[in-house]
Amino acid sequence: MRITELRKKIGKTDLYIEDLKIESGLVHGLVGPNGCGKTTLLKLIMGIVQPDSGSVDYEGLSMTDMTMMSQRPYLMHTSVYDNIIYPLKIRGEKIDRDEVEALMERVGLLDLKDQYAGSLSSGERQKLSFIRAIVFRPKMVLMDETLSNLDAESEALFREIIMERHREDGSTWLIVSHQWDEMNDLFDKVHHMEKGRIVK
Numbered sequence: 494m495r496i497t498e499l500r501k502k503i504g505k506t507d508l509y510i511e512d513l514k515i516e517s518g519l520v521h522g523l524v525g526p527n528g529c530g531k532t533t534l535l536k537l538i539m540g541i542v543q544p545d546s547g548s549v550d551y552e553g554l555s556m557t558d559m560t561m562m563s564q565r566p567y568l569m570h571t572s573v574y575d576n577i578i579y580p581l582k583i584r585g586e587k588i589d590r591d592e593v594e595a596l597m598e599r600v601g602l603l604d605l606k607d608q609y610a611g612s613l614s615s616g617e618r619q620k621l622s623f624i625r626a627i628v629f630r631p632k633m634v635l636m637d638e639t640l641s642n643l644d645a646e647s648e649a650l651f652r653e654i655i656m657e658r659h660r661e662d663g664s665t666w667l668i669v670s671h672q673w674d675e676m677n678d679l680f681d682k683v684h685h686m687e688k689g690r691i692v693k
């Protein structure tokens with residue numbers, strides 16, 4: 494994926510990404526202080542926000558190959574299980590119940606399978622949102638500070654699953670974090686952002 498001369502004015506911030514290459518098959522970090530435009534950049538990539546000018550070359554990747562886990566996950570007013578299989582349903586893919594349940598089991602959501610998703614704790618919501626994002630084996634995953642609010646054990650588990658999927662599928666990851674020291678070993682490449690610009 495290549496982002497060229499992408500501009501978006503948001504509030505006081507003038508986001509301008511002159512030239513950013515997100516090589517496929519790598520785990521990328523996007524780090525920078527609060528308010529520098531990280532979330533806005535992810536939304537521009539996903540087409541949730543329209544740029545004022547400039548472009549994103551998806552290099553053959555289609556929107557259905559991609560997924561974004563937002564900081565505050567949106568849950569549908571259904572059960573935990575129905576939330577998780579939703580991406581498979583809308584893509585018309587076969588639902589392998591055993592595989593889905595094995596993933597749920599791994600993050601500790603299986604016991605909550607039939608529970609109303611809206612009743613989950615914030616950590617459980619993050620887990621649901623993570624499993625829902627990866628259940629259809631996306632080619633590209635954008636994660637917005639999803640790891641930042643997890644306890645150490647869950648964070649370690651998420652990292653393990655990320656690396657596993659990355660190895661198995663050769664998927665591309667763009668992971669937003671404000672604590673880049675801890676994520677250091679996860680990233681193949683790190684892009685630093687400040688005041689709406691990629692600085693290195």
Ligand SMILES: Nc1ncnc2c1ncn2[C@@H]1O[C@H](COP(=O)(O)OP(=O)(O)O)[C@@H](O)[C@H]1O
Nearest residue numbers: 503504505506526527528529530531532533534
């Ligand atoms: N819809 C919006 N309207 C006005 N300002 C916005 C809007 N969305 C984001 N901003 C502002 O744009 C800046 C960048 O926001 P954001 O991309 O969320 O930063 P980050 O994710 O790096 O913390 C912030 O100053 C934020 O307040």
Ligand SMILES: [Mg+2]
Nearest residue numbers: 531532533637
């Ligand atoms: Mg943000």
